[in-house]
Structures are given as structure tokens and as C-alpha cells.
Amino acid sequence: MSIDGLDGRLIVLLAREPRIGVLEASRRLGVARGTVQARLDRLQSNGVIRGFGPAVDPAALGYPVTAFATLEIKQGQGSDVRAHLATVPEVLELHTTTGQGDMLCRLVARSNADLQRVIDRVVGFEGIVRAATAIVMENPVPLRIIPLVEQAAEDSAGDAARDSAGNPAGEGFVRKG
Amino acid sequence: MSIDGLDGRLIVLLAREPRIGVLEASRRLGVARGTVQARLDRLQSNGVIRGFGPAVDPAALGYPVTAFATLEIKQGQGSDVRAHLATVPEVLELHTTTGQGDMLCRLVARSNADLQRVIDRVVGFEGIVRAATAIVMENPVPLRIIPLVEQAAEDSAGDAARDSAGNPAGEGFVRKG
DNA sequence: GGCTATCTGCACAGTATGACTACGTTTGAT
DNA sequence: ATCAAACGTAGTCATACTGTGCAGATAGCC
Numbered sequence: 001m002s003i004d005g006l007d008g009r010l011i012v013l014l015a016r017e018p019r020i021g022v023l024e025a026s027r028r029l030g031v032a033r034g035t036v037q038a039r040l041d042r043l044q045s046n047g048v049i050r051g052f053g054p055a056v057d058p059a060a061l062g063y064p065v066t067a068f069a070t071l072e073i074k075q076g077q078g079s080d081v082r083a084h085l086a087t088v089p090e091v092l093e094l095h096t097t098t099g100q101g102d103m104l105c106r107l108v109a110r111s112n113a114d115l116q117r118v119i120d121r122v123v124g125f126e127g128i129v130r131a132a133t134a135i136v137m138e139n140p141v142p143l144r145i146i147p148l149v150e151q152a153a154e155d156s157a158g159d160a161a162r163d164s165a166g167n168p169a170g171e172g173f174v175r176k177g
Numbered sequence: 178m179s180i181d182g183l184d185g186r187l188i189v190l191l192a193r194e195p196r197i198g199v200l201e202a203s204r205r206l207g208v209a210r211g212t213v214q215a216r217l218d219r220l221q222s223n224g225v226i227r228g229f230g231p232a233v234d235p236a237a238l239g240y241p242v243t244a245f246a247t248l249e250i251k252q253g254q255g256s257d258v259r260a261h262l263a264t265v266p267e268v269l270e271l272h273t274t275t276g277q278g279d280m281l282c283r284l285v286a287r288s289n290a291d292l293q294r295v296i297d298r299v300v301g302f303e304g305i306v307r308a309a310t311a312i313v314m315e316n317p318v319p320l321r322i323i324p325l326v327e328q329a330a331e332d333s334a335g336d337a338a339r340d341s342a343g344n345p346a347g348e349g350f351v352r353k354g
Numbered sequence: 355g356g357c358t359a360t361c362t363g364c365a366c367a368g369t370a371t372g373a374c375t376a377c378g379t380t381t382g383a384t
Numbered sequence: 385a386t387c388a389a390a391c392g393t394a395g396t397c398a399t400a401c402t403g404t405g406c407a408g409a410t411a412g413c414c
Contacts, residue, residue: 002239011231018229023370032393037372048237052195052229054188056322060225061329062179068245068274068281082317089328094318097245097311104245104311105318108325134274134281140259141282143320145233147266148285152238198401209362214403 003048006031008153010039011049012146018052063090063108065115066136069122071103077127078103084125090118107133180225183208185330187216188226189323195229240267240285242292243313246299248280254304255280261302267295284310 009029022040026033043049073081078101085091085105094105107122109115123131186206199217203210220226250258255278262268262282271282286292300308
């Protein structure tokens, strides 16, 4: 469930340079290829790495406008609303949150005018009582994971007594020159 | 800037089965390998596909709690606040939104108790006037892009007169058995 | 008609991949 | 102290994919 320093370095390396293969990664990390393969297999079966799908930029697809909508849902209509929102392509994600049965969803649109169409489609459903929309102007921190991975790896390095591969110094377990 | 049907099928295919290579993708799509390579190169230089980095699950890393925080910022402190939030690993993304200089950020934490620590760190900064946090309970629609890609591909199929590769029927341009 | 862009089919050398083995080290239990 | 399990290393093997370049065919455009 938690990752060690080598896992962390591997994930960060793959996040920075996704095109490199297992062999190149093993060279960069200074470990054997089999080790990298085993770590990757484990990370994927753990679910830490869910996959290597393409990161698609909605803006480049022609959807440069992003917005977040907070929805207030009528009691007991939650699952209907979810099913409805799942059918809208412009709904990129949907969360239910604390607060009185509210939901938060991320929307994209082709333009500010098109956003109106999207919102109409989103809220054009009986279960939705009210919607508040915030349009994104800037994105100073795009969705990222590397700092968290680094922190998770450091945290586990604290337990390093039980794990020589934790290897905070980065060299200790390389026995052969 | 916009994608045609083949691009769309390629992206969807890669999103569903990221492990397949260019050759296998060309077989699945029924086109030549060079075509797939050319499309991929174009999609990446267009910025439509930003990369193939690993999709890391924060929950599996030990951060199962997600929250969204709406921040109200003191006039003129925006860039300071951004820099501050960028240093917090648990801040996975940050947007500035419409409303009076507000920001919306996505947080993760190790537990609800830990979330308090994260929020304290986030709002422990002079420029932040007020923060409202919504904890995510469920995630009925995880971050997705496939429906949008499919829609973008269909939209461009409307212009298909100018692009035989638009190929709405999916077979028309396969000349050889 | 002639041009450009695109796709096909094919070839090449270089390289990565998955699977496997044998062996040394570390860890924790008996 | 001793043992077994887990892990990493180094090496091998056959297979498969990659990047690249080429000529030829097709479609749309001026």
C-alpha cells in the first residue's frame, strides 16, 4: 500500500519521460531491469499506477473553457442525476461532496457561449434544484502528482530500517561497481 | 486543431489499452503502421496528446481523502498565494475562477484528521481571507476524456467532405481486403 | 493537367521485451 | 544459531516492436 524510495523515483521518472522503456528506466535508476519490471508489476497490481493512458488536453481538442459547477440535488434524486451527468460528454468528472447532498462537477465547453449550452444540458434535469458555476480563468497548478509521490516515498523512508531498498542515499545497495 | 474519426478511434483505443504499441494499434484500426505513427506524432505536436505518463491513484498512495477548497484571496495577493499553494504536495491542482478573485483547489489527505493539517497549511498564509472546504464522498464520474474525444471526432466528421480520413462509416477508405 | 497531402506496403537494422535461471543478501521466525 | 521467504542482480534466450526510408496509389485542390 505504500511506496519506497525506488518506487517513488521510478514513478517520477516515468512521469517526466513517459517514452522511456523498462530497460532505459533501469539504467537511469541504477538497478537491474528485472527489478524495474517487478516494481512496475507490483505498482500496477497495487493500483498505485492505474495505467499509462494518453493525457488528452481538452483545450487542444477545441474545448478551451473549463468550469466547475456546484449542484444542489433534490432529496433522493442523486442516482438519477449521476446517470444523467454521465451521459454528458462535457462533464469530465463528478463528485458528491459534503454539504446538503451537493455535487461538484468539472465541465468543459467550446466557448463561453457554448458553456451556456452545456450548463443548460447539465441542469436540464428534474432532480437538480440549483447550480452555481465558476468559470476557470487560470490554472496556476495543473493536475499533478509528482510532489505527492515524492512525499509518499519520503514518508516511507522513515520506516527505512525495515527496508534496505528504501535507500534514501540512493547508492547504498549498489554492491558492485 | 481538431481531430477526425481515425484520430478519435486511436485515442480511445490507447486510452482503453495503453499497453499496445503502434503496430498493434495499426492492426486494430485497420490502417498501416506508418499512418498510426504519423497520427500519433501529429497529435502529440498539436498538444492534443500531452504524454503517456502513469496515472497514479492518490488513494493507493495512502491519500484516500479528496476535498475541494474554495479560497477567497486578498486583493493583489494572488501570485503569492499561488506560489504558496504550489509548494504544498497535497494540492493536486489549483484554478483561479470567476467570482471575486477566488481560487478553487483540489486537495488530498491521509485521513479526515490529516485533512485538517493540510487545510491549516493551505490557509496558513496571509493572503487568504477565507476558505470553504467540501470533502468528496463519492466519485460517480472519475476524470474521463473518452466521451469528449468521441464527440470531438464526430463533430469533425460533419466537415468530412474535406477529409476522406474522417471516415464516419469506419470502413470506406480500406481499399484492399 | 499538375500539385500536394495522405495512406499503403515493404524493407532494414537496432533494440526492447517477457520469461527464465542461478545466486547472494536481508529480514524475520523458529 | 539456523532456516525459509522475499528481494535484487546478472545473465541468457527467442520473439517482437521501433524508427526510418522508400516507391506507388489515391483523393482533393488550383
